[in-house]
Amino acid sequence: MDLKDKQTTKNKHFSYSLDFAISGLKVAFKEERNLRFHGCALIAVCILGGLFRLSLNEWLWILLSAVLVIVAELANTALENTVDMVTNYHFHPLGKKVKDIGAGMVLVQAIFALIVGGIIFIPKIYQLIF
Numbered sequence: 001m002d003l004k005d006k007q008t009t010k011n012k013h014f015s016y017s018l019d020f021a022i023s024g025l026k027v028a029f030k031e032e033r034n035l036r037f038h039g040c041a042l043i044a045v046c047i048l049g050g051l052f053r054l055s056l057n058e059w060l061w062i063l064l065s066a067v068l069v070i071v072a073e074l075a076n077t078a079l080e081n082t083v084d085m086v087t088n089y090h091f092h093p094l095g096k097k098v099k100d101i102g103a104g105m106v107l108v109q110a111i112f113a114l115i116v117g118g119i120i121f122i123p124k125i126y127q128l129i130f
Contacts, residue, residue, distance in 0.1 A: 025074075034073055039070070065109075065113035075102065076106050079102040
């Protein structure tokens, strides 16, 4: 662990903040299966969007939805790790409640992303088939 990882004061340099953020993303993608799944889904949707030549507005909705899913997954991961730290990996009803609510947050956002994807892609797929 680097010395700057043990600091307890506010970051004085933007580069430190950026380094911590990138480190957090690396750890999350390495350790969180669902985050990797959402990342792969984003790549697949971007390929599909390129094939269907989405309009600017369609791209904005697709990317906004996908990024919000990833942000929700990152927030849920932070919540889960905080609960695990506080409870020392022992079951606590309040910890379960926090984790369940975090998972619900990701589910709501993922459903929203599916609805947006359906609204954009289903008519294009229908038009392609018929």
